[in-house]
Amino acid sequence: MSQYNRGDQVRSMSPKKYKLSFTAASLSISQSITIATEYLQCEDWDETKRVITEGNLLQSRVRSSSLRTYRELAQRLQLLTKDQLEILVDGAIQEQKHLLWYAICKRYTFIFEFAREVMRDKFLAMDYELTELDYAAFFDKKADWHPELETLKPSTKGKIKQVVFRMLREAGLVSEDNRIRRTVLSERVVQVLQNDKPESFEIFPVLLADLESSSP
Structure with missing residues (x-):
């Protein structure tokens, strides 16, 4: 294979650029x-x-x-279904937070991957402290495959981290001191997520037993 073709192959294997407009x-x-x-x-x-x-x-x-x-x-x-939007409008505050977090993760692969690969994995390992070092390790790992992350200004990198942690706190998934909180989804939120995208439960610090008890 020529050097030119190898270059084409590498580019074709490169993942799609992350959308990072969530800082708005x-x-x-x-x-x-x-x-x-x-x-x-x-x-x-x-x-x-x-x-x-x-x-x-x-x-x-x-x-x-x-x-x-x-x-x-x-x-x-x-990106939300009509059923999800109806719960967002009329639901309890925690249901609203969970659906908005779901919409954010559905829109932004960067946040989805952080929630699944870092927050949820730490929760399942009973390591409940979500640290800036955890975030830095995740960011550096992703930057190896996403050069757009490497070219960001330090101020932009800081803003992205700040907003990610703020969203986690606002959604009630971590505490003010960044302790991961066990999340219990309501029965109807479980239902509308299950119908739409079952793997979406991976973005929450939830236990399988809690999901089963919330299922209709």
Whole structure:
């Protein structure tokens, strides 16, 4: 095989670049519910965008900021099924947090992999302290396969880490001092995730017994 062909083969095997725009918004519970509520009323994302932005329902002082926040949150919410959106709008606060975390992980492979490969693995090993060293080791490992991570400015790397940990805390999956919390999903959240993407349970610090007891 020629050097040129080997280069093509390596490039073809390279994983897709990570989407990292999640730094524009954290879990954003109230804003996400506002968007989901409007969408369920019309079931049209273009109309939802018009109503949200024209009415400044996200309460941003600058229109460009409102559009940026809407775009970020809508891209996450569009990955949820109608059943999931309905629970997001009408559910208990913890159900809302769990579904928003699910949408984030579905949208961002970087966060999905961190949740599954680091947080959940540590939880199953009964090692409940999620440290910055854990994150740094994960980041460095992923950077070997994702050169876009290596080229980030230090400030951007710091912002990404900050937002990831903030989301974990806002979702109730880790404590304020970054201790992993055992999560119990409600019966209906288990059902709508099972119907959509069963492997999604890997993004939560859950025990199999808890999932079985929550199954209808």
